[in-house]
Amino acid sequence: MSFLSVQNLHKTYKLKTLSFSSNNNIDAIKNISFNLDSGKTLAIVGESGSGKSTLARQIIGIENPTKGKIILNGEELNFKNREHRKNRFKDIRMIFQNPYESLNPKSRIGTILEEALLINTPLSTKQRKLKIEKTLTRVGLLPEHQYRYPHMFPGGQRQRIAIARAIILDPKLIIADEPLSALDVSIQAQILNLLQELQEELGISYLFISHDLNVVEHIADQVIVMFAGEIVEYGNIEQIFDRPLHPYTQALFASTPTYMNRFSHFKKTKLSKSKFQLENGCCFAQKCPYCEERCKQEHPDSTNENNGRKVACLKYQGLIEVE
C-alpha cells in the first residue's frame, strides 16, 4: 500500500465575472492520480501555470478539491473533519519557494518554530525549547538563532529556517514548492543536500515541485510531468530521464541546456500552454510538433501503464509495451 495515494483529483476555480457566459471556470488540475511510497521523492515538473501549486494546495488541505480522493496512510482525507485537518497539518508540512515571504518578519525564529509545537503537541515550555534548539542544529543553524528575526539571515539560511519549521513536527510528507528557485545557484546544492540528508535520516517522503530538470534528476525517485493541469507523463527517474516519451517532455529536455546535446533529436516547440484549450483533444495538441488531426478530436487517456509508467499521447495508445 502506498503511503500517499491521489486518485482522479480535479480542481476547478469558478471565476466571478459580471457576464453570464457559462465558461468562466478554470480547470487548474484535471484527473490527477499517482502513488507515493514512504521515504521516496516524487517530483512534479511543468511550466508555470501547469497546476503544480494547485495540486499541492489540495493535498495539504489549504483548499478542497472539486473531485477525487486523497488517501494518506490508508485513510481518505476528509477536509470537513476537524481532526483530519489538524492531523493533516501535522503529518504534511510545506516549504515554499520564497523564504523572504513565507516567514513572518515580525516574529523571532524561536516563535516561528514554537507556533507549530504549541498547536500540535503537548510539550512543556522546556521541552519545546529543547526541540527548537535540536531542530535548528539539525538544519545547520545555531541554537542562539532562535532569538533573531528572519531579516537578519540571507536567503539560504532562511530556507533552512523554513525547513526547520517543516520538520519540527516530525512530518511524514513534505511538499516543497520550488524550494530552490529563489536562492543563489551556489546555495541551491547545499539546501538540496540538506533535504536529502533529512530524508535518509527521518524517512520523510517528498513531493518536490520544480521546473528545474537538473535538480529533479538529482533528487527524485519518480517524476510526474504536467501540462495545462494534466499529467502527460509519469514514470520512475530512469524511465523519464533515459527515454522521455511524451512530446512535451521531449521538448522540455530539448530546451534545457544540460540535456540539449543528449536529446538534440527531439523537436523543440513553444512550451507555454495555449490561451484557449481545445474542447476535446489532447491538451498539448496546439503546441505539439507531431500533432495529427485525431489529436485535436480525441483526448488521450493516460492509461498505458507499464511498470507504473504512463504517457498521455495517442501515439502510444493501445501499446502495451511502452519500454
Ligand SMILES: Nc1ncnc2c1ncn2[C@@H]1O[C@H](COP(=O)(O)OP(=O)(O)O)[C@@H](O)[C@H]1O
Ligand atoms: N485561486 C485561483 N483562482 C483562479 N485561478 C487560479 C487560482 N489558482 C490558480 N489558478 C489558475 O490555475 C492554473 C494553475 O496555476 P498554478 O497551480 O499556480 O500553476 P503552477 O504552480 O504550475 O505555476 C493557472 O491557470 C492559474 O491561473
Ligand SMILES: [Mg+2]
Ligand atoms: Mg506554482
